Amino acid sequence: MRQAFAITGLSIRSIPERWAPSLVIVIGLAGVVAVFTALLAMAAGFESTLKSTGRHDVAVILRGGSDAELNSALDRDSSDLIKQEPGIRAGADGKPLASAELMVIAELVRKGDVKSGANITIRGVEPTAFALRPQLKIIAGRTFTPGLRELIVGRGVLAQFQGANVGQVVRMRGSEWTVVGEFTSGDSHDSELWTDANVARSTFGRLGSSSVLAALDGSGGLERLKAAIAADPRLSLDVLREDDYFSGQTKQFRLTIGVLAGVVTVIMGLGAVFAALNSMYAAVAARGKEIATLRALGFGGFPVVISVMIEALLLALGGAALGAVIAYLLFNNLSVSTLGQNFTQVVFSFKVTPELVVRGLVIALLIGMLGGLLPALRAARLPVTTSLRES
């Protein structure tokens, strides 16, 4: 072991003399780790935005088989019936804490674009909606006045799209709506505009709602609500916990990004392995005489293997750290948006999490190991006499 340490120390101290091939390993791995981390940071950001939207003690009720609010429609009788079912907690006023909401879509133009419209959720809510989402805070202006064509806008919408700033007027179906306030909730509601449900109904010519959101009464609330709804022949509905509803929506995106990250990382990783092999072979060749001298002095083959491996791993680690830093600086908290389940834009930010950084490090070490092994064995097997004689 002491021999291994001694040789490793020697080889590491000589890295600066051979900086060019060493740099190849570092930069190669930095590239792999940066790409890997950035892609998965996107998936992580999307997931965390949607997951934090859903609460465990709140239920979403949709028309049976509709999967998403966009496809769901409940008439007024159904939503009134639902609110009276057991399992729903009472609010401060003693009435059931539930909100029948209408989701419609309007187009806004992305910042930096001129005409291509993107779908934005307009959510018509009842006053109880705010009690059901305590995380939502008005941060500029005021909330809308029920009965008036007024909107409040989520922070994410403001970050990505134009034409809906506080004070501006949005035209929808021949009528003018004033944006009177800005809110933030730190979740997917940040990608929405909110207004009074009844005003939305009259403007969009819709009588009912898309969904009912209901606070559950205690741990058995969901079961009681489900049983009551299943027993009512007038209702054919899906009842889900809000957190399940939202995490279900991340599956497709996670899968897509996961596959993309996997394919890109494997191919880039292979490229990096070949580059690392090349560099380490060059490193071994450059130190051929030195290694042969050591062997002649009585050092064993094993410490030589260890020293080459450690050098490769250290360089890989350096590359991974560099890659993680690059991904963090360029992408962390970068705000983007994509289509969500409701066919509307969901604004979210990249999240470079410690877990992702660790995974990047593991991948880099694996590549370093693969790239170091063969050259290390070659180094140990170098015939001493020929190496010494080489010019």
Place this chain on the structure above:
Amino acid sequence: MTRTGFVIANLFRKRVRTILTLLSVIMAFLLFGLLQSVNTIFSAGADFVGATRLFVQARVSFTTALPLSMLPKLEAIPGVTRVAYQQWFGGVWLKTNTQLIMFALEPQRYHDVYPEWKMPEAQWQAFERTRTGLIVGRQLANQYGWKLGQRVPISSNIWPQKNGSKAWEFDLVGIFDGKDEDWQKRTNLAFMQQDYFEEANQFGIKGRTNFFILQLAAGANAEAISKTVDAMFENSPDETKTQTEKDFNISFVKQIGDIGLMVRWILFAVFFTLLLVVGNTMAQSVRERVPELAVLKTLGFSDRSVLGFVLAEAFVLVLAGGLVGMVLASLAGAMVEKATGGQFLLEVNGGVWFLGVAAIVLMSLAVGLLPALRARRLKIVDALAGH
């Protein structure tokens, strides 16, 4: 020995190094080919659609329906020759729980406006006659193994039937192809009769649609007609937004987000890495051969031909790796296409190859130029004395 032979022989002097470098280059171009074709799907997918048709949708969003009563007004606009319409059905194939791109429409009008779809006239007539008729594109039919005359149950995640059932029964009366390769790739569509939709949907939705499609006379001014349409319905609850089919397709794809930006970042990382790997190899091989190059010069080879040797070496290396990588990407793309039954078209087409070749040339210059210049500047005396 010829000059070409000399270049190749030099490459194989350090065989392991050349092969490893080659493999790195192959990987980079494999990734380049695949990513670039993904990029093509998202950026230029609508290029082949001519500007002879306009899409009219509700200004607020295409998910809000427009009344069919607009039809005569649209037909009366000068320059508009025929008007079709289509209503999103939200079809789901239950066996695999996959969403279908399915619309309800009026067969005769749609047939007139879309001559790009090729289907025997008898099948078009059967579609018009059969209330529960369904026609699907070739690709969709192949994917699910649907045969002409078959009953196909499709459910809708938006529209239950009057009897409460979500599964709608259809008779497959026609399978259409595209007029060329580009259109054939879009034969993943399914169409049903507007009449059947209006009669059977539970909400009693009648006389509405998501899109009107205007066919324009040859030489008609698309932009002026778009403005006319939008002005016609201004300040009504049914305000419209009219754009060419191509613009509509582009903005539709843009909704997914800026895929292109992401792909460009990855490619930048890949090529920057490659530049370093190959550049380093070239620099190293020139460094090792300084005395040799000096000998060449002593023998009378000009500075320029020495520069040429080194550049040629870089070019051969990148070219070989690049071509193999692009071929692998084409194969992988074809495999993905086959494995997903044509649902995901990952095609390394001519455009991607063109970019690939451009990248090969640029890359060989980038990695070869510095070492080549060094070789050219070499002074015979110094080089021979140094060793």
